Amino acid sequence: MKHLLSPLDFSVEELDNLMDIAKDIEANPEKYAHACEGKKLATLFYEPSTRTRLSHEAAMINLGGSVLGFSSADSSSASKGESVADTIRVISCFADICAMRHPKEGAAMVASQHATIPVINAGDGGHQHPTQTLTDMLTIRSLKGRLDNMTIGLCGDLKFGRTVHSLIHALVRYPGIRFVLISPEELKLPSYIKNDVLDRQNIPYEEVVRLEDALPDLDILYMTRVQKERFFNEEDYVRMKDFYILDNKKMELAKEDMYILHPLPRVNEIATEVDNDPRAAYFKQVQYGVYIRMALILTLLGIEV
Amino acid sequence: MKHLLSPLDFSVEELDNLMDIAKDIEANPEKYAHACEGKKLATLFYEPSTRTRLSHEAAMINLGGSVLGFSSADSSSASKGESVADTIRVISCFADICAMRHPKEGAAMVASQHATIPVINAGDGGHQHPTQTLTDMLTIRSLKGRLDNMTIGLCGDLKFGRTVHSLIHALVRYPGIRFVLISPEELKLPSYIKNDVLDRQNIPYEEVVRLEDALPDLDILYMTRVQKERFFNEEDYVRMKDFYILDNKKMELAKEDMYILHPLPRVNEIATEVDNDPRAAYFKQVQYGVYIRMALILTLLGIEV
Amino acid sequence: MKHLLSPLDFSVEELDNLMDIAKDIEANPEKYAHACEGKKLATLFYEPSTRTRLSHEAAMINLGGSVLGFSSADSSSASKGESVADTIRVISCFADICAMRHPKEGAAMVASQHATIPVINAGDGGHQHPTQTLTDMLTIRSLKGRLDNMTIGLCGDLKFGRTVHSLIHALVRYPGIRFVLISPEELKLPSYIKNDVLDRQNIPYEEVVRLEDALPDLDILYMTRVQKERFFNEEDYVRMKDFYILDNKKMELAKEDMYILHPLPRVNEIATEVDNDPRAAYFKQVQYGVYIRMALILTLLGIEV
Structure with missing residues (x-):
């Protein structure tokens, strides 16, 4: 199971490969239009970040996948005191991959330890935003x-x-x-x-x-x-x-x-x-942000096009 | 690039054409079920309006397209002080068309001037709701x-x-x-x-x-x-x-x-x-509202069925 | 028109049948991947419940359908004083089936009386959560x-x-x-x-x-x-x-x-x-929760696979 928690999680070679996929997506978007059909991305945004959330969602939809999730902690069960560890185990039953934004440093790391799906760190406090x-x-x-x-x-x-x-x-x-x-x-x-x-x-x-x-x-x-x-x-x-x-x-x-x-x-x-x-x-x-996230989702899901 | 900012943006002939499409949609919905496949609608609701938002979303989904966006300013980057002009340029990278609801008069007009995608004014203050x-x-x-x-x-x-x-x-x-x-x-x-x-x-x-x-x-x-x-x-x-x-x-x-x-x-x-x-x-x-929005999305995207 | 308002709405035989479908879904998910294509689920959550909402959404997406709705009363028209009876008549124009969570006991029952689509009670106050x-x-x-x-x-x-x-x-x-x-x-x-x-x-x-x-x-x-x-x-x-x-x-x-x-x-x-x-x-x-909701959606929509 591969996650993206820090930009250094990928080697230079893996990064090159990721960027090559992104460039191919830019050149041939239609080739990728059904690559994630039947796959679901969960966007777990414990604090709002419209740009980052929508970029991930656009990426998944461009790949033919679907999206579910929440855009702020108010509309999530976080207010009921559930731990990130429990939430991610639940979300693992609902989605194939997730992008998590959380105000606390290390939240995505904790999530990755309990997830049975790949976790993308979409920002954890002042820590990382890979x-x-x-x-x-x-x-x-x-x-x-x-x-x-x-x-x-x-x-x-x-x-x-x-x-x-x-x-x-x-x-x-x-x-x-x-x-x-x-x-x-x-x-x-x-x-x-x-x-x-x-x-x-x-x-x-x-x-x-x-x-x-x-x-x-x-x-x-x-x-x-x-x-x-x-x-x-x-x-x-x-x-x-x-x-x-x-x-x-x-x-x-x-x-x-x-x-x-x-x-x-x-x-x-x-x-x-x-x-x-x-x-x-x-x-x-911003446009490149969509392409690289498409490449990232494909890579973390192990889908080759 | 065509937008809908005011009901008078369309000539009587264009309106007739739009309504003809809507009537054909009502009669033959299945003909239109895949017309917007691979297209994305962004719903940018800076103030909540469930009916208007869901009507646009239902319209896009009925056409086989997808939807992303936000339903209130709280869960958007507006709170970080981003201008409508910047937001719409960002959203133009995420979606093919957008529907914007904003408490300020003229917001959709400003958006249309900076967008590279069609903008539907879904209500701007007390001004227009075309x-x-x-x-x-x-x-x-x-x-x-x-x-x-x-x-x-x-x-x-x-x-x-x-x-x-x-x-x-x-x-x-x-x-x-x-x-x-x-x-x-x-x-x-x-x-x-x-x-x-x-x-x-x-x-x-x-x-x-x-x-x-x-x-x-x-x-x-x-x-x-x-x-x-x-x-x-x-x-x-x-x-x-x-x-x-x-x-x-x-x-x-x-x-x-x-x-x-x-x-x-x-x-x-x-x-x-x-x-x-x-x-x-x-x-x-309400039902006619879905049909006319389907016709509108098709028309603004230049899709003929 | 069949709704699910209380767990006792189904006879033991109907429940057995529902659970048989759920088990078949678990065994053969791909058989069901397009069963609800072109269908829309509205999730009407007047109070947040991430798990329950996302479980319904995942269920509908797994069936090839689409989802729209709201995740809290703040982002809905409820604040404008619309009755549940009116809201559900409006939603009936937007979706083919809905799941409603409401803080008041009996809300889903009222909704079912005015809906022209099946209503799933996703929790009404301290009353039912079938x-x-x-x-x-x-x-x-x-x-x-x-x-x-x-x-x-x-x-x-x-x-x-x-x-x-x-x-x-x-x-x-x-x-x-x-x-x-x-x-x-x-x-x-x-x-x-x-x-x-x-x-x-x-x-x-x-x-x-x-x-x-x-x-x-x-x-x-x-x-x-x-x-x-x-x-x-x-x-x-x-x-x-x-x-x-x-x-x-x-x-x-x-x-x-x-x-x-x-x-x-x-x-x-x-x-x-x-x-x-x-x-x-x-x-x-949690995983079984997705399967049974898939079976429920199929059953209420009268779709046989």
């Missing part, structure tokens, strides 16, 4: 043709940003990766990631405070939100926030083939005027 | 065999009643239509509709206060709810409310072939004893 | 090979436990049934069931306070939760609660072929260490 990482990787590989030998800018809240941490863990496995970490002092990448992941593997990186200073070098710019409440005081927030808002003026500094990614939802950290820039890839990213 | 109007029109045409040369009674809250306003706009495009506006003084049809729509096009109408006075003349009686909180004082409400409750006794005044419509839900404005009267058409109306 | 009873019966018959000539232990809250009451009503129709009623004084089986059901039909039973005293004799142990708030005082609760917690030590007293059932969710009344005991049948029970 299908987002797979989405980010497929997007980069599709747009740039490779995952190695690149300068990746990570911008915004690098302290708490779960998607950023996961992406670093995933990309350091490819050769020639260099990071530019763009954030205010208060929201710098935690030293346990700098020391244990980047330094230990001799991954080059630099830290900058202003997005403008980083832009000219980047092959990929991964934007995230800077939440006001993360700052110690209003003054700092006001002084800094414009550094992390990407607009057309700043885009003039970027390479012609630099792509912008964002895990969404965005608030104002990317001006809407940028949406029309051909380098804006954050909505394409 | 699939209800299409339902009302198909019901009248099916029961009476025509949409012209008729006396239509509109009863209840004509001031705020969105369905009533839309129906007036839609029906004045047919010849020989005459309205009887039945409401308390406080809830009369707004003068901008009387002046700009009825007077300008020389549509005959009269205003009456008591339902009994209007009933004998009508070919169609369109009932709506009179909400207590619309009245200035309790006294007026108590004095008036019985004028707008349809019961078997009042029905004795009506023609043998006058049909009663109601957008539902009803509270007490139609006594349940009337349900058994063959002229009670408000539950048939 | 599909649970069918599930319990199929589980017992599948594991023991029979429904007669057995000693059934019912343990926990026998005063308020709806599933226990229903199971008693259902099993007294089979010969040779004997009950052991295991509960604290405060939560004993109500005398109207003891007198009107057990005594009247000369069904043997005994009442015991401690689970240990009952275990050696039992063929089936049906566990339910003992809720703290049912007790008059904290002292009594603390003194008693361990009597009703099943663990491996107590299981040593039980027969080798005694099976444990539980309607779930459990809180702590069965220690998780018991889950690995081959006699623990409460998760198998």
Whole structure:
């Protein structure tokens, strides 16, 4: 029984294989239209996340399968005090595979230990969100043709940003990766990631405070939100926030083939005027998210097309 | 790309065509059972509306398609501050067509400007609810065999009643239509509709206060709810409310072939004893609502059967 | 038009037939995979019950049908004051069969009187929960090979436990049934069931306070939760609660072929260490719940495979 709990659950080879399937799905969707006929996906969302939930559901439906589940804890039995372990054993009788979103770290791990069906971790607290990482990787590989030998800018809240941490863990496995970490002092990448992941593997990186200073070098710019409440005081927030808002003026500094990614939802950290820039890839990213989840469902169910 | 934002988005010819498809669906449902196979409808309900949501879902399923979405803003990403424009671009990656209900006027319009899939306005605040109007029109045409040369009674809250306003706009495009506006003084049809729509096009109408006075003349009686909180004082409400409750006794005044419509839900404005009267058409109306939405989905997706 | 409102709506012969279909479904699921193609189940859950809702949905999907509905009253029109009678007439236009969960006793009965589609009572207040009873019966018959000539232990809250009451009503129709009623004084089986059901039909039973005293004799142990708030005082609760917690030590007293059932969710009344005991049948029970609901849907829709 294979699960997806962390982006590192797959080897580089398995990831390559997964992304190859996703690319084939993009090219030949009709080939996959009945691959999961008679199969059921359970979406177990203990906290709402429309995008992530619907992406999994669209993926399963695109494969000819069906979907059941719940979209918030209110409408689930969680309120009756049932353990995740019991719930997943029950769900194993209803579905062939499940995607679980839970506010507690490790919930998907517990589920996988008691499930008789594959479990996809669709986010467990601030811990992991592996299908987002797979989405980010497929997007980069599709747009740039490779995952190695690149300068990746990570911008915004690098302290708490779960998607950023996961992406670093995933990309350091490819050769020639260099990071530019763009954030205010208060929201710098935690030293346990700098020391244990980047330094230990001799991954080059630099830290900058202003997005403008980083832009000219980047092959990929991964934007995230800077939440006001993360700052110690209003003054700092006001002084800094414009550094992390990407607009057309700043885009003039970027390479012609630099792509912008964002895990969404965005608030104002990317001006809407940028949406029309051909380098804006954050909505394409959503589409790639469906393809990679289709590939993931097929792989976890052991279905070959 | 075609959307349905207002009932007037379709010409009279297009509406006729839509209703012809709906009638063919009613007669030959099995012909349409696989017409939308592999297609997905997203139901984006930022406020709950079970009837409208399930009617769209039943329509899509009847066509062999699939459904995903959310039934209230709580279980959506709206709470994370995402704009409608961004949400619809995301949803465009998940579905082939969407139906959106939103508390703000113009939300569906904004969505349509950013969508790469057809958008059905399933109600935007007090503004428009075009699939209800299409339902009302198909019901009248099916029961009476025509949409012209008729006396239509509109009863209840004509001031705020969105369905009533839309129906007036839609029906004045047919010849020989005459309205009887039945409401308390406080809830009369707004003068901008009387002046700009009825007077300008020389549509005959009269205003009456008591339902009994209007009933004998009508070919169609369109009932709506009179909400207590619309009245200035309790006294007026108590004095008036019985004028707008349809019961078997009042029905004795009506023609043998006058049909009663109601957008539902009803509270007490139609006594349940009337349900058994063959002229009670408000539950048939629900069924026609499914047929017209099936025709609408096919038309917006450009699928011919 | 056939509905399922109470477990006694079916005769013993009809129940046998239903369980025969369920067993055939278990043995040959693929035979049934398209039996309900083009059919729609509406799940009308006025209060959340994930397990019961998803079990019905999985059943319908396993039969090749589709599902629509709502999972809580918040996202339904109930809040707009629509009566159950009106809602079910509307739903009858959207679906071919429905499963209704409602906090008020008798709601499903009212629905059945106005529906033009079969209504499955998926729980109405503290009153009935017939599909649970069918599930319990199929589980017992599948594991023991029979429904007669057995000693059934019912343990926990026998005063308020709806599933226990229903199971008693259902099993007294089979010969040779004997009950052991295991509960604290405060939560004993109500005398109207003891007198009107057990005594009247000369069904043997005994009442015991401690689970240990009952275990050696039992063929089936049906566990339910003992809720703290049912007790008059904290002292009594603390003194008693361990009597009703099943663990491996107590299981040593039980027969080798005694099976444990539980309607779930459990809180702590069965220690998780018991889950690995081959006699623990409460998760198998969930699976049987899907099979019997598949059989029920087929039967109510009059579909023979």
